[in-house]
Amino acid sequence: MRSMRENDSEEKLIFERSRPGRIGYSLPPCDVPATPKENLIPAYMLRKEGLAFPEVYEVDVIRHYTALSRRNFGVDNGFYPLGSCTMKYNPKVNEDVARYPGFAKIHPYQPEESVQGALELMYTLQQDLAGITGMDAITLQPAAGAHGEWTGLMMIRAYHESRGEQRTKVIVPDSSHGTNPASASVAGFQAVTIPSTAKGMVDLDALRAAVGEDTAALMLTNPNTLGLFEEHIVEIADIVHQAGGLLYYDGANSNAILGITRPGDMGFDVVHLNLHKTMSTPHGGGGPGAGPVGVKQRLIPFLPEPLVVKNDQGHYAIIGSRTENHGSEGTGSPVSTHSIGRVKAFYGNFGILVRAYAYIRSFGSDGLRQVSEDAVLNANYMMKRLAPHYNMPYPEQRCKHEFVMSGSSLVPYGVRTLDVAKRLLDFGYHPPTIYFPLNVEECIMIEPTETESKETLDSFVDVMIAIAKEAKATPELLHNAPYTTPVTRLDETGAARKPVLNCTCG
Numbered sequence: 001m002r003s004m005r006e007n008d009s010e011e012k013l014i015f016e017r018s019r020p021g022r023i024g025y026s027l028p029p030c031d032v033p034a035t036p037k038e039n040l041i042p043a044y045m046l047r048k049e050g051l052a053f054p055e056v057y058e059v060d061v062i063r064h065y066t067a068l069s070r071r072n073f074g075v076d077n078g079f080y081p082l083g084s085c086t087m088k089y090n091p092k093v094n095e096d097v098a099r100y101p102g103f104a105k106i107h108p109y110q111p112e113e114s115v116q117g118a119l120e121l122m123y124t125l126q127q128d129l130a131g132i133t134g135m136d137a138i139t140l141q142p143a144a145g146a147h148g149e150w151t152g153l154m155m156i157r158a159y160h161e162s163r164g165e166q167r168t169k170v171i172v173p174d175s176s177h178g179t180n181p182a183s184a185s186v187a188g189f190q191a192v193t194i195p196s197t198a199k200g201m202v203d204l205d206a207l208r209a210a211v212g213e214d215t216a217a218l219m220l221t222n223p224n225t226l227g228l229f230e231e232h233i234v235e236i237a238d239i240v241h242q243a244g245g246l247l248y249y250d251g252a253n254s255n256a257i258l259g260i261t262r263p264g265d266m267g268f269d270v271v272h273l274n275l276h277k278t279m280s281t282p283h284g285g286g287g288p289g290a291g292p293v294g295v296k297q298r299l300i301p302f303l304p305e306p307l308v309v310k311n312d313q314g315h316y317a318i319i320g321s322r323t324e325n326h327g328s329e330g331t332g333s334p335v336s337t338h339s340i341g342r343v344k345a346f347y348g349n350f351g352i353l354v355r356a357y358a359y360i361r362s363f364g365s366d367g368l369r370q371v372s373e374d375a376v377l378n379a380n381y382m383m384k385r386l387a388p389h390y391n392m393p394y395p396e397q398r399c400k401h402e403f404v405m406s407g408s409s410l411v412p413y414g415v416r417t418l419d420v421a422k423r424l425l426d427f428g429y430h431p432p433t434i435y436f437p438l439n440v441e442e443c444i445m446i447e448p449t450e451t452e453s454k455e456t457l458d459s460f461v462d463v464m465i466a467i468a469k470e471a472k473a474t475p476e477l478l479h480n481a482p483y484t485t486p487v488t489r490l491d492e493t494g495a496a497r498k499p500v501l502n503c504t505c506g
């Protein structure tokens, strides 16, 4: 059994290390006359009391944050099999390339002539992503998957409005990612949920009944959130198109389709990709991300600007304003009057785009296809090995890059999926996604990705099997797991509702 270091829960809060008067820097004496702050800042803007910052030495800061960082779990220190949120290893060459001074030290206001390389990179990435998705044009601006969804839906809205049509509803299957109905609602649509069949597919009769003159779009991912390929995708596309709606592809996790099939060929009109899932850029805990959006021809006029284009002389240029206020216009073609406008400052998160570009270029098209083939192989291998020990809700189907299983066979022993997930922590694994999608009870959703070896997959499966056996023999053991982590079983609702953020200062 692998176990984490025990009992390292004594790490104090930084405020508890604080002692009055301790400082963490030493600066030379000021060589210009000091001016009292009262002379510089109007009295009403001056703070009445000092800030309640901890007072510590430099080494206290370093030890404190280093100790906390060692409690982090990431894909660089262990297997991270989250379903619906591809957590694959990010090759370090992507990081190196993003740090080249020519990429890292340029400024978005620089003249086009001085950043031709960066523009070429963005242009080529647009082309590559269009090729991968089967779309006609790409915007790199959106900063995340959900942001891409919203951007795509705003274009769909602008498209229908430009034709004088009032379409208010966006249809989503019940297995869809939570961001789909949320984005639809933020974009001003009403989300309509349709059920899945017992085989985990879109219910075609329910879809036929749901579409109509008010249908703006259907949002779908394929393979769907159960890891299954929609067998009737062509028919689904026909039903929606015949009703005058558009098809939106949630391509957040495209790990199953690279080089094998394309949303554009399946009949989709809009797609977003999560570069932090499929293209191995950092997930970054809310930091900079990218969710580029691809569209078919008829939606091109509605794309956000700026866009990077290449002119006949092989010169790269910018279409549209680079910023809202500063009016640093590009030299490309005129701005589209239908554009939904900018959705992010400048070009989006350029450093992330560099990493995705490096990833795509280092694999090439054959390599990307291999990525998906290996991802699908790994998922099926694990599903087969786990099938005798957990319920498989869709046993007759082969999965794609991920699969769902159910802990329902352990419920008679008093053990729930949450207990299994908590117990995994004792073995040094980050648990998979649980209780999602919502249409499978006691759901456990696993995506191994292509970057794991057979040994890693086998070790994880062995642990999952051992836990299923524990659940039957000693269910009480699982109820209080984990035992080896800095904190054990938490009251998660209490932690969310009544967080204690800082107990000693002030």
Ligand SMILES: *Cc1c(COP(=O)(O)O)cnc(C)c1O
Residues within 6 Å of the ligand: 084, 085, 086, 144, 145, 146, 147, 177, 179, 180, 221, 250, 252, 253, 274, 289, 291
């Ligand atoms: C992760 C994910 C999203 C949302 O992406 P963010 O970058 O987290 O906003 C949307 N759809 C699916 C299927 C996802 O897995």
